[in-house]
Amino acid sequence: MIGRVAGSAALAAVLTAGATGAAVHAAPKGEPRxxxxxxxxxxxxxxLNQIEFADERHGWxxxxxxxxxxxALWKWNGRKWTRAKAGWGFVPAGLAVSGPRQAWATGVTLSAAHALHYNGKKWREVAFPGPGAPVDxxxxPDGTAVSVARNVFDGTNTVQRWKDGRWRPVKVPLPSGSSLAAVAAFSKREIWLGGSRRxxxxxxxxxxxRWNGRKWRRIPLKGTSSQQSKAITKIVxxxxxxxxxxxxxxxxxxxxxxxKKAGERGLPGGVGALTLTQDGAGGVWLLPYSRSDAKAAPYLRWSKGRWKSFTGPRRNGVVGLGDIELIPGTSRVVSVGGLQQQKPKEHKFPMLEAFR
Structure with missing residues (x-):
């Protein structure tokens, strides 16, 4: 997952940007919502700012x-969420799950990068060699795990794969001026990296x-910009x-x-989006940025060649979303974030919503 930091500028953007401007899809009674x-x-x-599922019964x-x-580490067992024993003091930047006995988390503090591995029984801290801070x-499902890190001081990128119980560096022929921000893994023969290049x-x-099991190939994408608005921020x-x-x-x-080629389309109203996931039916769900006073979470879905805009349940507070994920093998999607409440005290609480 993208390195969305709970309480960071990424989450703040969710609370301060404009609304989507798209027509809201009101689900008839009995339909999923x-x-x-x-x-x-x-x-x-x-x-919460990260969520991942291996299947209907295993997620984090x-x-x-x-x-x-x-x-905070919450475990999904197919029926309910439970709080797992953690005890670490870092902010998560990435979370990945490949099965009931394999999960990973990365994060940062002001002084160091951190990495955890779950073996089916407990989480343990493992070395994160870097250099740089983990960003995704x-x-x-086959157990392949890939981490991307970046050193903001010298601009170097680090790609690592999990092998034999540890993170090991991977050589990737990145062009000069590259800045990595996203990674996706479908199998050991299907790995994608994204970002921008100056x-x-x-x-x-x-x-x-894209890695096809034999070599890396750069996917041709047209266009340049005077700002880093061309950066690939999420891949599915x-x-x-x-x-x-x-x-x-x-x-x-x-x-x-x-x-063979890349198709591109803007979001309704020209808004920005934080992340996306599959919808289980050939399309995708997106988390668009919302108003700073939003009492209900906005969602966008691209399905069968058109956009649909959805709204989550109205909340007693301001919503801020952090991540969204499809449960494999289903059409059920879960989002996580934080709910800012003002009474009796101004506090933010973990928030979960599900499309079902």
Whole structure:
């Protein structure tokens, strides 16, 4: 998942940008709609910014909670969410799950990068060699796991794969001026990287690469910009050789690489989006940025060649979303974030919603 930091500028953008401007789809009675999903009790101050599922019975959500903003790890068993024992004091930047006995989390503090591995029984801290801070993390059902890190001081990128119980560096032929921001893993023979590349003093182009099991290939994407609005910020692979991606954080574009060429479409109202996931029916769900006073979460769905706009349940507070994920093998989608409440005290609480 993308390195969305709970309480960071990424989440703040969700609370401050404009509304989508698209017509809202009102689900008739009996049809699926966005509903509140209950988390563990008792509720603690904090928010969630990562969610991943292996299947209907195994999933994890991550964020920060408690008065000291400790790492929060919530486990899904197919019926309910429970709080897992954590005890680490870092903010999660990535979360990945490949099965009931394999999950990973990465994160940062002001002084160090951190990585965890779940073996089916407990989480343990493992070395994160870097250099750089983790920005995204992905895993496939076959156990393949890939992490992307970036050193903001010297601009170097690090790609690592999980092998034999540790993170090991991977050589990727990145062009000069590259800045990685996203990774997706479908299998050991299907890995994607995304970001941007600086091509001039104030010019950037999109960067999208695919590993096919033998070599890395750069996917051709047209256009340059005077700002890093061309950066690929999220990638979702639905079948080998094909992928969905988001380009740019403001006035975001939805890209579709069909194996031969890239199609691109803007979001309704020219808004930006935080992330996306598959919808289980050939389309995708997106989390668009919302108003700073939004009492209900906005959602966008691209399905059968058109956009639909949805609204989550009205909340007693301001909503801020952090991540969204399809439960594999279903059409059920779950989103996580934080709910800012003002009474009796101004606190943010973890929030979950599900489309079902």
């Amino acid at each position: 966005w509903r509140v999903q209950q988390g563990p009790a008792p509720r603690l101050v904090g928010s 959500a991550a964020g920060v909670e408690g008065p000291d903003n400790e790492l 993390l992905a895993a496939a 091509v001039g003093e104030d010019a950037y182009e999109s960067l999208l690469l 692979v639905d079948v080998p050789g094909k992928a969905w991606a988001l380009r740019g954080s403001t006035k975001t574009k939805l890209l579709r690489w069909d194996g």
